[in-house]
Amino acid sequence: MTALTAPSLRRHAAALWQLAKPKVVALIVFCAVIGMVLAVPGWPGPGRMLAATLGIALVAGAAAMINCLVERTIDARMRRTARRATASGELGMAETLVVALAALGLGMALLIALVNALTAWLTLATFAGYAIVYTLLLKPNTPQNIVIGGASGAMPPILGWAAMTGEVSAMAMVLFLIIYTWTPPHFWALALYRRDDYARAGLPMLPLTHGQPFTTLSILLYTVLLAAVTLLPLALQAAGAVYLLAILLLNARFVQLAARLHRHYADDSARRCFRWSIQFLTWLFAALLLDRVFFLPLSG
Numbered sequence: 001m002t003a004l005t006a007p008s009l010r011r012h013a014a015a016l017w018q019l020a021k022p023k024v025v026a027l028i029v030f031c032a033v034i035g036m037v038l039a040v041p042g043w044p045g046p047g048r049m050l051a052a053t054l055g056i057a058l059v060a061g062a063a064a065m066i067n068c069l070v071e072r073t074i075d076a077r078m079r080r081t082a083r084r085a086t087a088s089g090e091l092g093m094a095e096t097l098v099v100a101l102a103a104l105g106l107g108m109a110l111l112i113a114l115v116n117a118l119t120a121w122l123t124l125a126t127f128a129g130y131a132i133v134y135t136l137l138l139k140p141n142t143p144q145n146i147v148i149g150g151a152s153g154a155m156p157p158i159l160g161w162a163a164m165t166g167e168v169s170a171m172a173m174v175l176f177l178i179i180y181t182w183t184p185p186h187f188w189a190l191a192l193y194r195r196d197d198y199a200r201a202g203l204p205m206l207p208l209t210h211g212q213p214f215t216t217l218s219i220l221l222y223t224v225l226l227a228a229v230t231l232l233p234l235a236l237q238a239a240g241a242v243y244l245l246a247i248l249l250l251n252a253r254f255v256q257l258a259a260r261l262h263r264h265y266a267d268d269s270a271r272r273c274f275r276w277s278i279q280f281l282t283w284l285f286a287a288l289l290l291d292r293v294f295f296l297p298l299s300g
């Protein structure tokens, strides 16, 4: 057995932190926080907001750890994921499972005790949707895995909204729809330039099952659909001029990158499209926040 020294504890903590997919969870939590801010007039109470943010972050991190645990064998076959501690064998199953369940338990306890039951159950359903339905059932079995499974990733604004109000409004559902429609271009751009990884892992991702032209066309169509969906906050009169300006610029760039990718495929263009997807979502949600702060209505 390895002696428990400070450096080995630090190494374990760092390895566990990576399994929680901290950058993905950071954006998930950001979208949930914007959902919280938009849900109430003025600024939400800091106590409840902090508890909800921590609770959602812990449960999302737990879901990511369970995903790494379940996928340790396929992760080991993919260059992008082979260094994960579950794939390399650096962390055992029991240790990872205990930490993931502790994070899940703590997150759920915070949500139940300090937020509300609706948020707690919706967050648990989101956890199950990603860690069980997507990871175990959809991902290995259908190229539509991320389209259906994307519903889990799109939940954060709904969770944030429910945390502040105890209910889910039309605007919360619109924010869900934006992330839901954003997910296919986000993931398929990556799946294109990482197709060799997915082939080695034997996963039925769209570029492998339907080929490159079909995938780039699907990406393009989803970016156009996404541009239409991003107009919905304006239709609900829940956003103003700042948001309008942001989506015009963000969508124009996303559609341009997707169109270029479809016209002339190159791994570099796919990588650029993937990177832009992350900036797109970050700036879109930031724009919703700025719009709230400097609200300029579009009509009288």
Ligand code: HEM
Residues within 6 Å of the ligand: 023, 024, 027, 028, 031, 080, 146, 149, 150, 153, 154, 179, 183, 186, 187, 190, 278, 281
């Ligand atoms: C079913 C839904 C989704 C799938 C299949 C998916 C897939 C992926 C994959 C495979 C990566 C890894 C890229 C790499 O290691 O180079 C990634 C990165 C990322 N994803 Fe997603 N994603 C999904 C939903 C989301 C959602 C909902 C968010 C945030 C709201 C998100 C935010 C990010 C971010 C920030 C990164 C970059 C992480 C980094 O640089 O380490 N993703 N996504």
Ligand SMILES: CC(C)=CCC/C(C)=C/CC/C(C)=C/COP(=O)(O)OP(=O)(O)O
Residues within 6 Å of the ligand: 021, 024, 028, 056, 059, 060, 061, 063, 064, 067, 068, 071, 081, 123, 124, 126, 127, 130, 139, 152, 153, 155, 156
């Ligand atoms: C409670 C709550 C808000 C949960 C959120 C669930 C969650 C973490 C969703 C993000 C989706 C995600 C990281 C997909 C990665 O795809 P993948 O797992 O196929 O990627 P991989 O190959 O890197 O493992």
